[in-house]
Amino acid sequence: MTKVTFAICEKSFLIRKGLVSVIDKIPDTQLVQQIENEEEFLAFTNNSEIDYVIINKTFLKNIALKEAIKQLSENSGIIVLTDNSSDKFTEIIHRGIIYLNDSQSIILKNIKEITGSNTVNGKSGIPEEISKREADILKNIALGYSNKEIAEKLFISTHTVVTHRKNITRKLGIKTVPGLTIYAIINKLIDINETGKLNPDTHK
Amino acid sequence: MIITKNIKMADVIHMNYFTLSVLNRFGIELGFGDKSVQDVCKEYNVDSDFFLEIVNAFVNKDYFPKKNLQNFPVKLITDYLQKTHDFYHKLKVPEIEQLIEDMVESCYAQKDNMVLLKKFFNDYKKELANHTQREEDVVFPYTIAIEKAFNSEKPDDSVFVLMETYSIDIFKNEHDNIEEKLFDLKNIIIKYLPRPKDHKLCNKLLHQLFNLEQDLNDHSRIEEKVLVPKIREMEKSIIKRFTKG
Numbered sequence: 001m002t003k004v005t006f007a008i009c010e011k012s013f014l015i016r017k018g019l020v021s022v023i024d025k026i027p028d029t030q031l032v033q034q035i036e037n038e039e040e041f042l043a044f045t046n047n048s049e050i051d052y053v054i055i056n057k058t059f060l061k062n063i064a065l066k067e068a069i070k071q072l073s074e075n076s077g078i079i080v081l082t083d084n085s086s087d088k089f090t091e092i093i094h095r096g097i098i099y100l101n102d103s104q105s106i107i108l109k110n111i112k113e114i115t116g117s118n119t120v121n122g123k124s125g126i127p128e129e130i131s132k133r134e135a136d137i138l139k140n141i142a143l144g145y146s147n148k149e150i151a152e153k154l155f156i157s158t159h160t161v162v163t164h165r166k167n168i169t170r171k172l173g174i175k176t177v178p179g180l181t182i183y184a185i186i187n188k189l190i191d192i193n194e195t196g197k198l199n200p201d202t203h204k
Numbered sequence: 205m206i207i208t209k210n211i212k213m214a215d216v217i218h219m220n221y222f223t224l225s226v227l228n229r230f231g232i233e234l235g236f237g238d239k240s241v242q243d244v245c246k247e248y249n250v251d252s253d254f255f256l257e258i259v260n261a262f263v264n265k266d267y268f269p270k271k272n273l274q275n276f277p278v279k280l281i282t283d284y285l286q287k288t289h290d291f292y293h294k295l296k297v298p299e300i301e302q303l304i305e306d307m308v309e310s311c312y313a314q315k316d317n318m319v320l321l322k323k324f325f326n327d328y329k330k331e332l333a334n335h336t337q338r339e340e341d342v343v344f345p346y347t348i349a350i351e352k353a354f355n356s357e358k359p360d361d362s363v364f365v366l367m368e369t370y371s372i373d374i375f376k377n378e379h380d381n382i383e384e385k386l387f388d389l390k391n392i393i394i395k396y397l398p399r400p401k402d403h404k405l406c407n408k409l410l411h412q413l414f415n416l417e418q419d420l421n422d423h424s425r426i427e428e429k430v431l432v433p434k435i436r437e438m439e440k441s442i443i444k445r446f447t448k449g
Contacts, residue, residue: 026249091425172391172395172396173388173391173395174388174391174392175384175388176322176384176385176388178385179324179388179391179392180388182320182321182324182388182392183392183396185316185317185320186317186320186392186396186397192320193212
């Protein structure tokens with residue numbers, strides 16, 4: 001799997017080290033660069049190919065960096081670092097905010113949510129569009145089980161499975177089994193390796 | 205607005221540039237100056253009435269000239285459908301494949317997801333190819349045979365043998381909905397894919413998918429609302445006229 005790359009733009013040595021240790025704890029991430037001041041920032045934005053940049057708000061407030069930041073936001077996801085929990089940063093496109101006073105677990109959770117690598121314990125969240133039960137059914141559809149097999153596995157009637165399927169399709173706007181499978185993988189309901197091949201059209 | 209034979213061909217394109225692909229299928233090339241639809245059609249040896257019905261049906265979903273279209277010879281309709289097949293396989297599908305390939309290349313943060321999309325579209329491509337292949341191998345020849353028998357005073361026996369094993373309703377029933385997967389792919393990209401890095405590329409891809417979907421919808425409408433009823437009528441008439449009891 002390709003690693004998600006990070007850069008940190010922060011003047012304070014202590015905060016930088018703190019962030020480095022936090023990012024280190026997230027699997028499949030890689031810290032590529034640490035930027036300590038404006039000069040380094042300008043040099044960095046000229047040739048950056050980095051997924052996420054965690055950036056102290058003092059950089060964002062600096063008028064001289066405005067163009068560079070705008071350019072950066074087109075190529076990388078910006079995560080703002082601030083000490084004030086009422087800050088909003090509407091003037092810049094950003095993916096999220098990290099507050100200096102947050103605990104390690106909250107910062108970890110935040111970064112994982114932003115980058116989508118929500119798999120630290122192998123657990124996955126249920127996507128907001130569907131219910132827990134529907135997620136169970138969807139998972140089995142994606143794994144290639146037929147309505148009858150799903151009914152037997154979950155101790156419900158085939159009729160109930162069909163109703164759930166209809167609801168899932170209506171809620172997600174996805175009709176075909178391969179489409180639902182991709183949705184399940186993107187949302188980490190199942191692992192890509194579980195599916196074998198992505199063409200379970202036989203189960204209709 | 206309904207397109208008529210006296211409108212300038214250039215204005216047809218101005219009205220809806222998707223008609224370019226329709227013109228292309230009739231072999232009509234650009235550079236027609238101020239010539240009318242009728243004049244351009246004459247120049248390219250295209251039946252202008254048929255062209256008008258097809259292009260109007262394409263532009264305007266509500267204008268669907270079932271009756272008018274059913275009056276044209278089957279061969280004209282299947283030739284047109286055949287050209288839409290070529291358009292998908294030679295132009296649209298490769299274009300979309302290239303865009304997906306570019307997305308796989310540019311999006312290393314979610315390469316896995318992009319590879320999934322690629323696989324999904326690849327399967328779809330095969331499905332589409334099977335679908336059109338079957339129409340070309342089985343359905344179109346069947347419709348032409350039926351039309352020939354319908355127009356003849358004493359049809360060949362082979363057509364009755366053919367009709368015993370196949371009918372246009374078999375085609376209608378097995379005619380799966382080829383647009384569904386495309387619809388899913390669009391929705392996955394629009395609603396569920398984590399934001400891709402290169403949104404311009406992503407928009408281009410969506411544009412192409414919408415384009416292909418619209419064209420496929422038009423294609424299916426012609427098959428299901430024009431070709432199928434027309435052939436069904438002919439089948440009935442043949443049975444009535446030439447078989448006893």
